[in-house]
Every structure is written in C-alpha cells, then in structure tokens.
Amino acid sequence: MNYLVLILVSLVSIYFLFIKNQDRKKKINSKIPGPKGFLFGNLIELARTKKNLHLKYLEWFEKYGPVFRVSIGSLETVVLTGYPILREAFIDNSDTFTSRFQRENARSINGYKGLINSNGDYHKNLKSVILSEMTATKIKKMESHINQESKRLCELLDQHAKQGTPFTMNKYLNLFSINIILRFLFGVNYPYTELDDGSSSIIQVIQQFLKLVSQPSITTYFPILSPFMNDRSKEFYDIHKLLSNHIINLIERYKDSKQHQQQEQEPIDGATEPTVTILDKLLIEVENNRITQNALISICIDVLIAGTDTVGQTLSFAIVALVNNAEIQEKLSRNIIDSMEKGDNHYSYSKYRNGIPYLALVVKEVFRMYPAGILGLPHMTSEDCEIQGHKIAKGTQIIQNIYSTHRSESFWPNPNNFIPERHIQNDVSKSVHFAVGTRNCMGMSLSEAEVHTAMAELFGNFKFTNPSNIPLNDQGTFSVALNCPDFFVKIERRN
Numbered sequence: 001m002n003y004l005v006l007i008l009v010s011l012v013s014i015y016f017l018f019i020k021n022q023d024r025k026k027k028i029n030s031k032i033p034g035p036k037g038f039l040f041g042n043l044i045e046l047a048r049t050k051k052n053l054h055l056k057y058l059e060w061f062e063k064y065g066p067v068f069r070v071s072i073g074s075l076e077t078v079v080l081t082g083y084p085i086l087r088e089a090f091i092d093n094s095d096t097f098t099s100r101f102q103r104e105n106a107r108s109i110n111g112y113k114g115l116i117n118s119n120g121d122y123h124k125n126l127k128s129v130i131l132s133e134m135t136a137t138k139i140k141k142m143e144s145h146i147n148q149e150s151k152r153l154c155e156l157l158d159q160h161a162k163q164g165t166p167f168t169m170n171k172y173l174n175l176f177s178i179n180i181i182l183r184f185l186f187g188v189n190y191p192y193t194e195l196d197d198g199s200s201s202i203i204q205v206i207q208q209f210l211k212l213v214s215q216p217s218i219t220t221y222f223p224i225l226s227p228f229m230n231d232r233s234k235e236f237y238d239i240h241k242l243l244s245n246h247i248i249n250l251i252e253r254y255k256d257s258k259q260h261q262q263q264e265q266e267p268i269d270g271a272t273e274p275t276v277t278i279l280d281k282l283l284i285e286v287e288n289n290r291i292t293q294n295a296l297i298s299i300c301i302d303v304l305i306a307g308t309d310t311v312g313q314t315l316s317f318a319i320v321a322l323v324n325n326a327e328i329q330e331k332l333s334r335n336i337i338d339s340m341e342k343g344d345n346h347y348s349y350s351k352y353r354n355g356i357p358y359l360a361l362v363v364k365e366v367f368r369m370y371p372a373g374i375l376g377l378p379h380m381t382s383e384d385c386e387i388q389g390h391k392i393a394k395g396t397q398i399i400q401n402i403y404s405t406h407r408s409e410s411f412w413p414n415p416n417n418f419i420p421e422r423h424i425q426n427d428v429s430k431s432v433h434f435a436v437g438t439r440n441c442m443g444m445s446l447s448e449a450e451v452h453t454a455m456a457e458l459f460g461n462f463k464f465t466n467p468s469n470i471p472l473n474d475q476g477t478f479s480v481a482l483n484c485p486d487f488f489v490k491i492e493r494r495n
C-alpha cells in the first residue's frame with residue numbers, strides 16, 4: 001500500500017514538474033511558424049535528414065522566416081535569423097535572452113559551474129575575470145606568444161616547401177590554435193611532432209573530447225528521463241577524466257614554476273611587475289572560495305573547447321578559400337608584402353592590424369563565409385516574451401542562426417561566393433560570427449589577433465596550390481565548430 005502511494009505521489013510530481021510545464025511552453029510557442037511535428041515533434045524529420053543541421057536550418061529559415069520553432073520531445077527551440085531579429089532579442093531584450101540553456105547531461109560534469117553553462121551572478125563574475133585578461137592591451141602584451149607560434153608553424157611549413165610534395169594542413173592549424181590557448185592559460189606549448197604521438201597526449205585528448213562533447217543526447221530532448229539514465233558514454237567520461245588530469249598537472253606545474261620564479265626574482269626595488277595570466281586570476285578566485293577546484297578545471301576545459309577548434313577550423317577554411325581563389329591569394333600576398341616595412345621579417349598585430357587593408361577584408365570574408373560558431377551556443381528565455389509579434393515562452397531554447405545570417409541571399413548577394421571587396425562598405429552589423437549581445441564570444445580580440453597574424457605569416461611567406469584539378473571541398477560539417485574537411489595542398493616559399 002505504501003509503495004502504491006509512493007508511486008502515485010512520484011507520478012503526480014513528475015507531471016507537475018515536467019509535463020505540465022512543457023505543455024505550457026508548447027501552448028505559448030504553438031503560434032510560431034515552423035515545420036509540422038509528428039509523434040516526438042520534429043525528431044523524426046531531423047533524424048532522417050541527410051543534411052547537416054545548419055543546412056536544415058537554412059532551408060527552414062527560407063521557408064518559415066526569421067523566427068521559427070522546432071520541437072523535439074519536450075525541448076522547445078526557437079531559431080532566430082538575421083541581425084535585426086538577433087538585435088531585438090539579444091540587445092533590446094537582453095535580460096530575457098542572456099541566460100545559457102543548461103543541458104541535463106552537463107549537470108553531472110560540473111553542476112553548471114563551468115564558464116559556458118553557468119548563469120546569473122556566478123557567470124557575470126567569471127566573465128569579468130576572464131575578460132580582464134583578454135583586453136586589447138593584455139593581448140598586445142601576450143602577442144609574443146602568437147608570434148612565436150606563427151614562426152614555429154612557418155618553420156614546419158618550410159620543410160614541406162622543400163619536400164615539394166602534397167601534405168595535409170588541418171592538423172597543424174589545430175595545433176597552432178591549441179598551443180596559443182595553452183600558452184595563454186598555462187604558459188606551455190607542444191611540439192608539432194606530438195600530433196603523431198600516442199593517444200594519451202593532451203593534443204589527442206582535446207581532439208577526442210571535442211568530438212564526443214558534440215554528440216546529441218536523449219536527455220536534452222526528454223529531460224524527464226534524466227533521473228533514470230545517464231546518456232553520456234563511458235568513453236566520454238574516460239576522456240573527460242584524462243583531460244581533467246592533464247589540466248590538474250598543468251595547473252600544478254604552473255603553480256610550481258610561478259613559485260620558483262618568485263623566489264628567483266625577488267624584486268629588489270619593488271618595481272618589477274609580475275606577469276598575470278588568466279590562470280593567476282582564476283587561482284585567486286579559488287583562494288577566495290568564489291569558485292571550487294572542480295569548477296576551475298571545467299573553466300579551463302571550456303576555454304580550451306571554445307578557443308581551439310574555432311580558430312583552427314577558421315584558418316583551415318581560409319586556406320581552402322584562397323587555394324580555390326588563386327587571384328585573391330595573389331592580391332592578398334602582394335598587399336601583405338608591400339605593406340610591411342622592409343626589414344620587418346615578421347608580422348605584428350599591434351603594428352599592422354590597420355595597415356594591411358586587403359588582409360582585413362579577406363579576414364572578414366573568411367569569418368562571414370565560414371562562421372566557426374555556426375549556430376552559437378544555446379540560450380534560454382528567462383521570461384515569457386514577444387519577438388516581432390511572436391510569443392515565446394519562458395524556458396524555450398533560443399538558437400542564433402549564425403550560418404543562415406551569413407549564407408542567405410536575404411542578407412548578402414551571392415552569399416556562397418568568396419568576395420572580400422563586399423566588406424569595403426564596412427557594415428559591421430551584418431556579420432555576427434562572434435554572436436550578438438552581452439553573452440557573445442569572450443575570445444573575440446584574441447581570435448582576431450590569431451587569425452590576422454597566422455594569415456599574414458602564411459600568405460606573406462608561402463604560395464598555396466591545389467595538387468588536384470578538383471576544387472578543394474569547402475562544405476563544412478556541423479560540430480562544436482563548423483568543421484573543415486581534411487585537404488591536401490602543395491606549397492612554395494615566396495621569398
């Protein structure tokens with residue numbers, strides 16, 4: 001009898017906690033246009049489509065307009081496309097649209113205390129800590145890291161130029177971006193030979209983690225199941241543990257070397273200013289009990305996830321685009337060489353960021369055509385609200401449809417052609433690759449510096465050609481970042 005009462009109470013609680021709440025959301029969102037659902041909403045159509053999600057969303061945007069609804073299980077999603085709508089939501093109504101949508105399966109990893117999936121004052125504090133180390137002035141101070149990494153990349157490419165045989169570039173560009181984040185966070189970097197090393201090296205672990213973290217999960221669509229199942233695979237937890245252990249080691253090594261440096265260089269007149277990194281700032285937060293040791297590890301993982309693949313994939317697409325458009329590559333290369341002072345063997349972002357006009361246009365076009373943060377990171381409405389006359393319920397997942405905003409005829413003429421000159425008019429608001437609003441990308445300034453520097457060094461020093469007569473494939477696949485397929489190139493030194 002007692003059991004029966006318990007089961008009844010549980011069912012009623014589940015109903016009120018989950019189902020009733022979902023009913024309310026569905027009812028309010030029901031007037032928003034979007035694909036008709038059947039059984040589990042649009043699950044079957046999405047599971048059966050051969051298109052990548054960003055291409056499906058482009059098709060739906062063209063059919064249903066800038067505000068459309070997708071429903072899967074109990075997950076209600078509204079997809080917003082185009083700067084005017086994104087602005088209305090994420091800037092004019094930022095209080096309602098700023099929160100991150102928290103997936104059920106992230107709870108078990110860090111209790112929503114990481115950088116990407118936390119909300120409220122906790123997130124605000126973290127963001128100000130991170131951004132205080134990402135200002136333009138701080139990046140200028142840390143520029144030597146980007147320059148050294150670009151130099152190492154060019155030295156490696158020199159060997160390929162001498163060999164004169166086709167080779168694949170993607171893995172080098174991924175390591176370039178991973179190394180920069182590792183330098184910024186922990187002051188370490190890894191040799192390019194690590195790429196062919198055993199599977200437990202941090203580089204391999206980061207790459208495996210990126211693959212696993214983007215896999216779809218059942219509890220996101222049916223949170224009601226989360227008390228009964230854990231839909232992350234054992235492989236995911238194993239890799240997460242390996243990555244956490246690497247990070248714990250790096251933090252310990254960093255602390256030791258810091259202590260060592262302080263003992264070695266005791267300031268005599270008190271004038272020496274110690275170098276401060278993101279990690280130093282985060283360690284102060286741990287000391288003051290504002291974040292836990294576990295949260296610190298999650299935050300480091302989040303910076304690695306957000307900051308590595310995005311830049312690595314962007315650079316891969318840049319090379320693909322410029323190999324496929326040889327005359328643009330030539331014009332770019334000339335502009336880089338002609339704009340740099342004689343005797344300057346290497347590019348410096350702080351010196352040349354405004355001094356190589358065609359490079360600036362090409363970078364903008366790369367960010368437009370291949371927006372790495374393809375559908376942004378999911379947000380959630382914290383109140384019922386209305387966007388362009390469409391009522392959206394509290395608790396709805398909100399997606400910034402960055403890809404369609406960059407690739408639809410509605411916003412850009414010939415959107416699938418690579419035309420740097422289209423940015424001469426400088427309508428900054430049309431490109432939204434770092435997302436819109438106060439919760440946008442924290443790594444904007446760093447990414448700009450990385451991409452400008454790498455492209456100036458690569459295209460100023462080397463000529464990239466296609467060893468085959470079929471254009472390189474630039475159709476990205478959907479993942480944490482828009483993924484550039486592996487490609488082969490041949491290179492020659494220009495000087």
Ligand code: HEM
Pocket residue numbers: 100115116117127302303306307308310311314371372373374375376377378402433434435436439440441442443444446447
């Ligand atoms: C090509 C380079 C990059 C692109 C296109 C890009 C794009 C984005 C996008 C679209 C978002 C989602 C924003 C939102 O939810 O509204 C984001 C978030 C984020 N990005 Fe980037 N990103 C890039 C590089 C980086 C780098 C180098 C870092 C390094 C620190 C970084 C750190 C972050 C973080 C921490 C977030 C989460 C912000 C939050 O939740 O408050 N990103 N990025």
